[in-house]
Amino acid sequence: MDDDLALRLAGDLDGSFERLVLAHQDRLFSLALRWTGDPREAEEIAQDAFVRAYRALAGYDAERIAGLHLRAWLTRITLNLCRNRARIRRPAAVRLEGEDPPLVASGADGSPDHRLADREAVEHWVALLAGLPDRYRAPVVLRHVSGLDYEEMAEVLDRPAGTLKAQVHRGLALLRAAHEAALRHEQTVEEQAAGDRVPERAGEPRIREVTR
């Protein structure tokens, strides 16, 4: 389907560009959102990525456009923008309520068991992902949030597919360990607080609801 779109773009960039945006906007926005943790910044990044893509396409000849792997190519543009922004960004600010686009989308299988019903849980995972060493972070996000295959990831990250498989595996293990550590820390804090005052966040939904 992407190959078909690449051919259309090669033949009529202006006439097919909207189709390109519609086909890829959720993926690029998700990548930017989960990389930066900030919906407004993510929208700016996704917009910037499409504008750069358009300008690049306008300068390519038809043959080059037709040969593009659009998913990988657009992901690469977006990831570069995410990384460049992160370098100049101020420390993450606390977001105001009520301004975010929906954080929840059904999982790939659409089953309600796997839906993230709770903003806090999403932020928890986004923070854990952000804490991964860079060589694991991008492979894990591209594989499991963006849904790229290893061939596409190899194109985006300039690493062999075999290396990426190992990095995703290792990244997931680190993520589980970090998740476990975070839970243990919360538990300790709650136990300490339980003695003299009501824990601030007691009663709020916990990650266990998400993962069960």
Next chain:
Amino acid sequence: MTERSNLPSEEALEAVLGGLAARAPATLLPAVLLAVGLADAWAPLDGPIGRLFVAFNGRGVSRVALAGDEGSFESAFAAAVGRPIRRADRLPERLGRALERRLAGDRRAPVPVDLRGATPFERAVWEKALEIPRGEVRPYSWVAAEIGRPRAVRAVGSALGRNPVPLVVPCHRVVRSDGRIGDYALGSERKRAVLQAEGLDLGRLETLARAGVRFLGSDTTRVFCLPTCHQARRIQPAHVVPFRSRLEARAAGYRPCRRCRPGERAHHEPAHGI
């Protein structure tokens, strides 16, 4: 060591990460299309002769018209340009500021314009019109000569009439050399109004033209100018020398002004001017 029962399996963890996929906000697509120039937006702006409707996209200003019925403006735009257009709350801040400066006469105010679809000839004509300072005018034949197409005087007139961004590109500053104002994208009466708002003494220009005067010289500098040139307006009345043609000025030993460039090529001046 306490085992937490909710430590996710690898499959569950993958599902959690998959669930982090989100939908792009509905504002993203329109913003992208506007930024790359596949869609436009418009907003009103107060200009020298009243309110304007200004259409724009990421490439620049795409159309300027006198304010009127909003629906007609949008349908005329869509018909002429073939792109969708929607109303915006206001112009983008930087563009709005630059436009205000341009309309106030600052030719260097950076107002990008989207002139896709224009021919190279039209572009050349419009760019040349941009060089004419506020408060001055140049004949159609001047534009034709300056862009190296001295015989294309009529085509210059048509190209100016097709200017999609009047006032931003000041096509109103190009007039007939016989002193008549000529046509205008926004209508002839508007042309007079804009020129007067810019400080041009139209009455004087028309009086000179009726008397057959095309150039004014100074007998102290022995330079001749187009009548509205800033230099010509600085000549003391007692030292003004009127000329009916370049030949006449040259024969009297005058050289053309370097600022308004009244021209070297006598052959493309209308015959009655010589």
